[in-house]
Amino acid sequence: MTNYDVIIIGAGSVGVPAAMALAEKKLKVLVIESLFSPGQANNKKAIGGIRATHSDFGKIKVCQRSIEIFGTWQEKFGDEIGWIAGGYSFPAYTEEDEKKLKDLMKIQHSFGLNIKWISPEEYNELVPGINMDGLRGSTYSPEDGSASPLMSMNAFYFKSLESGAEYKFKENVIDLKMNSDKIAEVVTDKGSYSADFVVNAAGNYGREIGKIVGMDLPIYPDNHEAGITEPVARFFEPMVVDLRKAPGSANYYFYQNHEGQVVFCITPDPPIVGIDNDATSEFLPLCSRRMIDIYPRLTNLKVRRTWRGQYPMTPDGFPIVAKTKEIPNLINAVGMCGQGFMLGPGLGELISRIVTDELSEDDKRMLKSFDQYRDFSGMEQFK
Numbered sequence: 019m020t021n022y023d024v025i026i027i028g029a030g031s032v033g034v035p036a037a038m039a040l041a042e043k044k045l046k047v048l049v050i051e052s053l054f055s056p057g058q059a060n061n062k063k064a065i066g067g068i069r070a071t072h073s074d075f076g077k078i079k080v081c082q083r084s085i086e087i088f089g090t091w092q093e094k095f096g097d098e099i100g101w102i103a104g105g106y107s108f109p110a111y112t113e114e115d116e117k118k119l120k121d122l123m124k125i126q127h128s129f130g131l132n133i134k135w136i137s138p139e140e141y142n143e144l145v146p147g148i149n150m151d152g153l154r155g156s157t158y159s160p161e162d163g164s165a166s167p168l169m170s171m172n173a174f175y176f177k178s179l180e181s182g183a184e185y186k187f188k189e190n191v192i193d194l195k196m197n198s199d200k201i202a203e204v205v206t207d208k209g210s211y212s213a214d215f216v217v218n219a220a221g222n223y224g225r226e227i228g229k230i231v232g233m234d235l236p237i238y239p240d241n242h243e244a245g246i247t248e249p250v251a252r253f254f255e256p257m258v259v260d261l262r263k264a265p266g267s268a269n270y271y272f273y274q275n276h277e278g279q280v281v282f283c284i285t286p287d288p289p290i291v292g293i294d295n296d297a298t299s300e301f302l303p304l305c306s307r308r309m310i311d312i313y314p315r316l317t318n319l320k321v322r323r324t325w326r327g328q329y330p331m332t333p334d335g336f337p338i339v340a341k342t343k344e345i346p347n348l349i350n351a352v353g354m355c356g357q358g359f360m361l362g363p364g365l366g367e368l369i370s371r372i373v374t375d376e377l378s379e380d381d382k383r384m385l386k387s388f389d390q391y392r393d394f395s396g397m398e399q400f401k
């Protein structure tokens with residue numbers, strides 16, 4: 019049996035950047051993936067939004083690093099990954115939302131984030147033709163942006179191969195054999211492998227992997243749908259996140275990608291818990307009605323495709339990233355909720371520092387936000 023320094027279960031938004039960061043450190047890495055190529059589960063369902071403007075130290079720091087990686091990728095390595103620093107915006111149409119956003123901005127400023135409050139007129143310059151009726155202003159964080167989940171995954175995958183990472187596709191992890199308190203063997207439907215560390219980056223199935231070794235990780239995937247339009251000339255800059263609720267949905271968000279296509283997504287309310295990848299006929303009328311209401315200029319755009327995927331949710335909206343107490347060679351990196359694509363590159367590096375025992379004080383503070391042993395009673399703002 020070949021021994022690896024690290025085996026990663028899952029070649030998704032987290033597993034592939036983690037393999038890239040670990041292989042870069044000259045560690046011998048194997049990624050085991052049940053599907054036929056990298057990024058085929060939730061990574062390719064993401065619409066590509068990337069922001070550092072969260073509400074807690076962990077996500078902010080990890081995503082700031084992710085933004086550096088996404089933002090400098092093409093310049094450093096030459097691959098186009100569709101990065102645009104178009105910014106994020108949360109327009110407020112109610113007094114309550116304005117207050118919530120302004121209160122959150124105080125926390126965000128205390129972490130040094132570049133986010134400001136802009137007037138309805140200034141917002142109309144960024145998103146020309148936005149519905150001004152009742153608009154009270156908007157947050158705007160110009161350093162946030164977007165990239166193509168498909169192109170980024172490809173770039174990270176090939177980079178990890180260059181650094182020596184190995185992959186086994188179409189191979190399903192079915193068992194983890196223990197030797198005293200450590201995982202001694204990762205067993206798949208095709209073979210067995212051993213490693214000094216095992217990283218659970220199994221996305222929707224993070225809980226199932228945990229169960230194999232007697233851990234009950236609170237990961238509950240719920241379904242989200244998204245869509246993409248034909249490409250048109252660029253006509254607005256930032257991601258627009260409308261926080262208001264409407265019958266059948268909570269927030270929704272959309273932006274124009276590097277090819278001019280408008281990509282959009284809505285949060286069903288109540289959540290549709292489970293894993294069901296069949297797109298529905300309800301999503302498009304529900305989402306497009308709301309988008310056209312806030313931004314009438316979208317009216318004549320033709321939608322090319324819709325799809326459905328999952329957010330691997332935790333009860334409080336924060337991921338679980340931890341070297342486990344019970345099994346010292348198991349690292350869980352699961353429960354990415356709706357933000358695994360943006361967290362991936364920063365988390366990949368953090369995971370590599372867990373493995374090599376090079377955690378800085380900041381890293382330890384970040385990991386507190388993602389602690390597996392927290393009580394999950396808090397709630398991430400705007401998850």
Ligand SMILES: Cc1cc2nc3c(=O)[nH]c(=O)nc-3n(C[C@H](O)[C@H](O)[C@H](O)COP(=O)(O)OP(=O)(O)OC[C@H]3O[C@@H](n4cnc5c(N)ncnc54)[C@H](O)[C@@H]3O)c2cc1C
Nearest residue numbers: 028030031032052059060065067191221327357358359360
């Ligand atoms: C509609 C939609 C829009 C979204 N938009 C955004 C966005 O704008 N920005 C953002 O950051 N995030 C977004 N997300 C969320 C993002 O897609 C997820 O958070 C992220 O992909 C989760 O990453 P992951 O690595 O945990 O899981 P995945 O990317 O799903 O990877 C897990 C991998 O593990 C494999 N696996 C599981 N079990 C096993 C096993 N037993 N053996 C071998 N392999 C296994 C799976 O096949 C899979 O490939 C969106 C999601 C959806 C559905």
